[in-house]
Amino acid sequence: MAKGKITYSTIRGDSPGYYALVCVLGALSLAGFGSAFMMFSQGHYITGMTNAVPWGLPIVIAIYLIGLSAGSLVLSALSSVFGKTEFKAFSRMASLLAALLMISALISIVLDWGKPERILVPFFSINPRSMFSLNGMLYSAYITICFVYLWAMFNEKEKLVKIIGFTAVFWAVLVHSGTGAIFGFVGARELFHSPLLPPSFIAAALSSGTALMIMVLYFTFRFTGRKLDEELLRRLGFYLAMFIIVVAYFVFIENITRSYWPSNYAMQKFLLLSGNKYSLIFWLGMVGCGLVFPFVILINPATGKSVRWILVASALVVTGVLAERYTIVIPGQVLPLEIFPGMNVTSDFQDGQINDYSISLAETLYGLGLTSLVFFLYVLALKFFELMPEEAVIASDIPDTSGTGKN
Amino acid sequence: MGGKGAIAIVVALIGLIAAPLLYTAAGNGLFNKPPKPELTLPAGGGKCIEPTEFMRKNHMTLLVHVRDDIVRNGAHKPKYHIEHCKTCHTKRAEFCDKCHNYVGVKPECFDCHYLP
Amino acid sequence: MSELDRRIFLKLGAAAVIGTTLAPGITLFQAFAQDETEGRTSSKDRWGMVIDTNKCTADCTECTAACRTENNVPLFGDPRYDGHWIRKVTVTPKTDGAHSRSLPLLCNHCEHPPCQHVCPVAATFTREDGIVMIDKHRCIGCRYCMIACPYKARTFVFKNTEKWSNPDVPKRGKGVVEKCTFCAHRIDKGQIPSCVEACNKSGEKAMVFGNLNDPNSEIVQYIREHAPKGLREDLGLEPKVFYKGI
Numbered sequence A: 001m002a003k004g005k006i007t008y009s010t011i012r013g014d015s016p017g018y019y020a021l022v023c024v025l026g027a028l029s030l031a032g033f034g035s036a037f038m039m040f041s042q043g044h045y046i047t048g049m050t051n052a053v054p055w056g057l058p059i060v061i062a063i064y065l066i067g068l069s070a071g072s073l074v075l076s077a078l079s080s081v082f083g084k085t086e087f088k089a090f091s092r093m094a095s096l097l098a099a100l101l102m103i104s105a106l107i108s109i110v111l112d113w114g115k116p117e118r119i120l121v122p123f124f125s126i127n128p129r130s131m132f133s134l135n136g137m138l139y140s141a142y143i144t145i146c147f148v149y150l151w152a153m154f155n156e157k158e159k160l161v162k163i164i165g166f167t168a169v170f171w172a173v174l175v176h177s178g179t180g181a182i183f184g185f186v187g188a189r190e191l192f193h194s195p196l197l198p199p200s201f202i203a204a205a206l207s208s209g210t211a212l213m214i215m216v217l218y219f220t221f222r223f224t225g226r227k228l229d230e231e232l233l234r235r236l237g238f239y240l241a242m243f244i245i246v247v248a249y250f251v252f253i254e255n256i257t258r259s260y261w262p263s264n265y266a267m268q269k270f271l272l273l274s275g276n277k278y279s280l281i282f283w284l285g286m287v288g289c290g291l292v293f294p295f296v297i298l299i300n301p302a303t304g305k306s307v308r309w310i311l312v313a314s315a316l317v318v319t320g321v322l323a324e325r326y327t328i329v330i331p332g333q334v335l336p337l338e339i340f341p342g343m344n345v346t347s348d349f350q351d352g353q354i355n356d357y358s359i360s361l362a363e364t365l366y367g368l369g370l371t372s373l374v375f376f377l378y379v380l381a382l383k384f385f386e387l388m389p390e391e392a393v394i395a396s397d398i399p400d401t402s403g404t405g406k407n
Numbered sequence B: 001m002g003g004k005g006a007i008a009i010v011v012a013l014i015g016l017i018a019a020p021l022l023y024t025a026a027g028n029g030l031f032n033k034p035p036k037p038e039l040t041l042p043a044g045g046g047k048c049i050e051p052t053e054f055m056r057k058n059h060m061t062l063l064v065h066v067r068d069d070i071v072r073n074g075a076h077k078p079k080y081h082i083e084h085c086k087t088c089h090t091k092r093a094e095f096c097d098k099c100h101n102y103v104g105v106k107p108e109c110f111d112c113h114y115l116p
Numbered sequence C: 001m002s003e004l005d006r007r008i009f010l011k012l013g014a015a016a017v018i019g020t021t022l023a024p025g026i027t028l029f030q031a032f033a034q035d036e037t038e039g040r041t042s043s044k045d046r047w048g049m050v051i052d053t054n055k056c057t058a059d060c061t062e063c064t065a066a067c068r069t070e071n072n073v074p075l076f077g078d079p080r081y082d083g084h085w086i087r088k089v090t091v092t093p094k095t096d097g098a099h100s101r102s103l104p105l106l107c108n109h110c111e112h113p114p115c116q117h118v119c120p121v122a123a124t125f126t127r128e129d130g131i132v133m134i135d136k137h138r139c140i141g142c143r144y145c146m147i148a149c150p151y152k153a154r155t156f157v158f159k160n161t162e163k164w165s166n167p168d169v170p171k172r173g174k175g176v177v178e179k180c181t182f183c184a185h186r187i188d189k190g191q192i193p194s195c196v197e198a199c200n201k202s203g204e205k206a207m208v209f210g211n212l213n214d215p216n217s218e219i220v221q222y223i224r225e226h227a228p229k230g231l232r233e234d235l236g237l238e239p240k241v242f243y244k245g246i
């Protein structure tokens, strides 16, 4: 490949497989919107949410997608900002994906409102003290930045790409800190109230974003039959392992700090040792799928070099981070509020008892639909815009960090 | 870039947006105008606090201002409170609803507020 | 169109837009100028409540029942979705199982309400007289406030309700958050909240309601004498509902 010159082109997109994919994803997104409409017309009782657990799967999905988005955007800026030119090939795809993920996350948040028809209200009445309100601005600016970035890349404006790349990275960090702050600033709930949430959100965003990118890259290139240098995936896998360490560090610090202090014993026991679904999701989902298994796979020389195993690790991380989001949002609400410290409380409004939250069918469709929407739009966009490089290979004049060639 | 594809998408989107309108229009018969609502003046021959023309145009703005004033400042029966309207226009079905139906607006107010 | 033409055109357009948007506003402004300004809430008042848990009997539900009728608080027959503006809770010290108390729990109308701080559209607001209220016309139903309230004082309307038990107060349209208003509609008429009224009527007289800014009011005297405490004062929200005897 000639140095620095990458040709992008649209995909043909006329194979039956492509149409089938579009149809399946489209149908899933439609189902998602359908269940959103049910929520809107029937009321939220068709979801698993209750007065005790007012935030359910839609919020989990929203912050999950936001995380994926922030991660993808940072990856797409790797080439322009951090000088990793070998990743330039997919920066268009990554930043488009970032925009789509964020759009879908916003839709997920808005359709989860009790009154989504009041979508214009937040534009006219703003509460600068509310993290939601601020985040709304951050998110919409973020989408704009993504598209400007894309535009600059399409027009090969190198200088602009660099500047916007910097802005994008900065903004992605801001967006994700803000998302963490939605939870971290709430002093009422012990499990939310933590200054570590914003940075650990960023770390989780990076790890899940990288993992998603690995999968998307692999499958897109595979299905289009274009050439993808496996070394590229291996390097991303290396980054993924690094990000996992950071996430693990945050998870460890947060839980060890909480578990140390006696007043939190009950809470930590519930979260870590009780053997209920929340602790299962914590250990198996968040720690197992999100951190331990993929890390072992990635650093083990026998598996870490094989693309297949890297894909498995990525899939694990993508699931594990979803479990992490769940663990952030749900157990904090399931645990009863301490209104009367040192007392046993009973009432007919479930005070003092552990609440239950189970995901309903409508919510499952909702989450599935909004996630499919991202890929639906992505697959369509590949056909109409010149996003994909003809081939993604690492130019030979860039030193190979991990020392191996193709297998 | 697929120019044709883009046009197709735009057309599809416009179609999607216009679909409900077309659906309603077709349901009503495209050019059948419904008859104008006939309002009977309330018995007693009182006068509205503002000229009819003004009220017809602006009652919703007045009510919204009053609403905010009551909710936010606890105003007690301000001048344009709907309670005052009720003294003459006693039946919602015979007054409010007739025009609302004619112009096809569905104010949310009465979902929660009691007005017989 | 030349550049100059276009500029003139734009200017005219802008003038037209401004004219059409402002003109009705000006007429309305004149209409409102005639409106009297008295009868609004004022910061001279600061409504608060004291609950004497020694007097509150365990199986009495007068206050909650009165609140349901007064404010049309929805009851769907499913404990997960029922609305609660005021609820009875039984607290038992973990160290002393015999010494349990029953008390009503309602919105504390915090001086620094986190529910208001987090509301993205400023639908939750504090009136001049310290009552924290929700503008249900503006609430988008995001439920962030329910996450932020440490007293679980807010409930979400999961379904529409059909009937008014009290036509003066709205019934519920789904999708917004609701909570105790200290019966603001009654306070504006010079009455006391209906739970307090019911409690007084039943003879328990466990609730005292009044103006915290008025040094001669019953409630201020009571607070001076008995020094009741707010719930979870360590959170620093300065609740305006005080409890004696817990």
Ligand code: SF4
Pocket: C106, C107, C108, C109, C110, C113, C114, C115, C116, C132, C148, C149, C150, C151, C152, C153, C154, C179, C237
């Ligand atoms: S008790 Fe809860 S709802 Fe009431 S003002 Fe305080 S934070 Fe808000």
Ligand code: SF4
Pocket: C115, C118, C119, C120, C121, C122, C123, C124, C134, C138, C139, C140, C141, C142, C143, C144, C145, C146, C176, C177
């Ligand atoms: S649910 Fe309504 S009142 Fe509560 S934070 Fe959201 S907009 Fe504000």
